[in-house]
Amino acid sequence: MASVSIRNVRRRYGSVTVLHGIDIEVADGEFLILVGPSGCGKSTLLSMIAGLDGISEGEIAIDGRVVNDVGPKDRDIAMVFQSYALYPSMTVGENIAFAMEMRKVHKAERDAVVERVAGTLQIGHLLDRRPAQLSGGQRQRVAMGRALARNPKVFLFDEPLSNLDAKLRVEMRAEIKALHQRLKSTIVYVTHDQVEAMTLGDRIAVMKDGRVQQLGTPQDIYERPANLYVAAFIGSPTMNLLPVRLRAESGHWMAELRSGDSSVRLPLAPAGHAATGEREAVLGLRPEHWRLTEESESGALAVTLQLVEPTGADTFGFAEMNGQRIGIRLPPKPMRHAGEQIRVRPDLASASLFDPSTEQRIEL
Ligand code: ADP
Ligand code: MG
Numbered sequence: 246m247a248s249v250s251i252r253n254v255r256r257r258y259g260s261v262t263v264l265h266g267i268d269i270e271v272a273d274g275e276f277l278i279l280v281g282p283s284g285c286g287k288s289t290l291l292s293m294i295a296g297l298d299g300i301s302e303g304e305i306a307i308d309g310r311v312v313n314d315v316g317p318k319d320r321d322i323a324m325v326f327q328s329y330a331l332y333p334s335m336t337v338g339e340n341i342a343f344a345m346e347m348r349k350v351h352k353a354e355r356d357a358v359v360e361r362v363a364g365t366l367q368i369g370h371l372l373d374r375r376p377a378q379l380s381g382g383q384r385q386r387v388a389m390g391r392a393l394a395r396n397p398k399v400f401l402f403d404e405p406l407s408n409l410d411a412k413l414r415v416e417m418r419a420e421i422k423a424l425h426q427r428l429k430s431t432i433v434y435v436t437h438d439q440v441e442a443m444t445l446g447d448r449i450a451v452m453k454d455g456r457v458q459q460l461g462t463p464q465d466i467y468e469r470p471a472n473l474y475v476a477a478f479i480g481s482p483t484m485n486l487l488p489v490r491l492r493a494e495s496g497h498w499m500a501e502l503r504s505g506d507s508s509v510r511l512p513l514a515p516a517g518h519a520a521t522g523e524r525e526a527v528l529g530l531r532p533e534h535w536r537l538t539e540e541s542e543s544g545a546l547a548v549t550l551q552l553v554e555p556t557g558a559d560t561f562g563f564a565e566m567n568g569q570r571i572g573i574r575l576p577p578k579p580m581r582h583a584g585e586q587i588r589v590r591p592d593l594a595s596a597s598l599f600d601p602s603t604e605q606r607i608e609l
Contacts, residue, residue, distance in 0.1 A: 246431050247308030247321075247398035248273045249294060254303035256289050256455075263289055264455045266303070274429045276422075280442035281452035281478075287435040290452075291401050294433060295324050308398055320399075323392035327404040329384045331376040331391075338363075338372035341390045362390045365424070382413045389421075402434040406441065418444060439479050443467065451475050470597060473604040476529045482561055482572035488601070489528045491609075493521050498609045500528055500598075502591070504546040504566045511544060511593055514609040526607065529597035532561055532572040535589040545588040548573075553581050562587070 249271040256264040264286045271277045279287045292298035294305055296317035304311050312320050323344075331340050341362055342355045350358075363369040366386045376384055385405060392400055405421075406414045422445055425432055436442055442449050443463045451458045451466060451474075459471040470476035476484045489500040491513070498513040538545045548564035548571070560575045564587075573589055575581055598607045 246273050246429065248306075249277075249399055249431060249433060250304075250306040250309075251290070251294070252304050252306070254290070254293065254305060255301045256286070256293065256298070257301045262455065264293075267455075267457055269450055269457065269460060271431060271433060274431055276425050276432045276434065276445060276447045278442040278446035278449045279433065279435045279452060280437065280439060280449055281458075283437055285452045286455040287437075287452060288403055291324070291403050291433060291435050294399070295322055295401055296320050297324075321397050322399045322401055323395040323397040324401040324403065325388050325392050325405045327407045329376070329388040329408075331384060331387055333376050336373050336375055337368065337379070337387050337390075340376070340387055341372075341394045343391070344395045358394050358396075362393045365393065366390050366420075381409055382417065385409060385417060389424075393424075398431065400430055400432045402432065404436055405434075406436075407438075414441075421445065439481070443479065451478060453478075468595070469606065470529065471606050473527065473529075473599050476597060476599065480531060482532050482563075484597075485530045485532070485569075485571045486599070487528045487530065487566065487569070487571070489526050490523060491526045491598075492523045500526065500593075502528065502546070504548060507546060509544050509546055509590075511591060513593055513596075513598070525601050527599040527601050528591070529599060530591050531595065533574040534592040534595045535573045536592055537576065538588050538590045540588065542588070542590065545590045547586055547588050549586050550581055550583055552583055555580075 251267050251269040254264060254267045255262065267290060279290060281287055289298060293300050296312065296315060300313050304313050306312060307320055332343065338359050341359050345355045345358060363372060366389060368383065368386050368390060371379065371383060406417050409417060418441060434445060446463055448460060448462055449466055450460045453474055459466055459475045466475060466479055470479065473486060476486060487502060489502050492499050497515055500511045500513050502509050502511060548566060550562045550564050552563040554561045560577060562573045562575045562581055564571055564573065598609065599605065600607050
């Protein structure tokens with residue numbers, strides 16, 4: 246096991262810069278996620294840790310040793326790719342044992358490792374098959390088995406579950422998490438799937454256009470997104486981002502939120518005595534941060550549901566507010582229907598605020 250230090254790492258292809266100064270310290274035993282949309286530079290960064298891609302600037306250290314000039318074979322890492330990259334002409338057992346064979350590990354020891362790994366991943370009955378004779382999920386397990394057999398300092402995963410169907414993806418996700426808890430191995434795991442990121446990671450680096458937008462625990466990132474991009478990227482249904490006007494009034498910041506003809510004034514944080522004036526802001530509210538209220542309550546907004554989506558455990562309603570679609574988590578009962586009007590009040594203690602011009606989080 247080992248730490249991974251990524252210090253001011255840049256990657257250029259000709260005149261195009263795809264990674265702009267990445268700084269991430271992955272602790273020994275940590276499960277770190279790189280998440281972001283396609284093309285943001287996740288695989289490039291992972292390949293640089295693996296040594297498969299060169300570093301234009303900055304440095305990467307594994308277990309305290311700078312590896313910029315160390316070849317992939319000498320970095321003591323194992324990588325699992327989305328495509329699995331199994332050797333088609335070898336059996337499952339041979340695939341798992343291959344790296345040990347290259348290192349001239351004795352057959353008895355190789356067999357013992359293959360047996361142990363196959364047991365862990367429940368693929369003991371598949372050892373004599375070739376990759377073509379396996380399902381996608383089984384190939385995925387073999388690819389993981391090959392990585393486990395190397396007992397590396399660091400595991401690197403590049404979208405390992407993307408080719409699996411939804412049910413299997415959820416199962417494998419749980420297995421990878423359990424495996425990490427058992428082995429306490431250092432993992433850097435790339436995904437574009439925010440649910441995978443939230444459920445697996447000890448910490449998450451949210452990336453966009455070759456930059457880390459926020460690095461934090463899943464809870465940090467969900468509850469206190471650093472900017473509008475992260476706010477909108479993490480969470481489903483997405484965080485509601487509502488334009489408001491902030492005003493300092495008699496020791497309190499108030500947010501004015503309009504919906505059609507009605508508007509409500511919402512007390513936010515206490516303001517210092519010196520605080521004066523007004524500013525535009527964006528109020529970020531997750532769908533679960535609305536409270537349904539009764540007719541009479543002040544601070545409530547009337548909205549008409551346009552769509553109701555039961556997902557089993559939760560039901561989400563969608564309504565329009567100033568031409569913007571907003572999501573509201575609804576209590577399971579009574580079942581609501583499209584066309585119904587409801588009254589909602591934001592739970593301000595859980596709200597986030599952003600500056601509309603810089604798009605950064607603001608704290609009052
Ligand atoms: P992700 O894995 O997040 O989808 P990648 O790391 O694969 O993104 O790619 C990041 C960016 O780098 C993309 O814009 C991609 O087109 C570019 N890129 C990747 N490899 C090369 C290459 N060999 N030459 C030029 N550009 C590349
Ligand atoms: Mg990729």
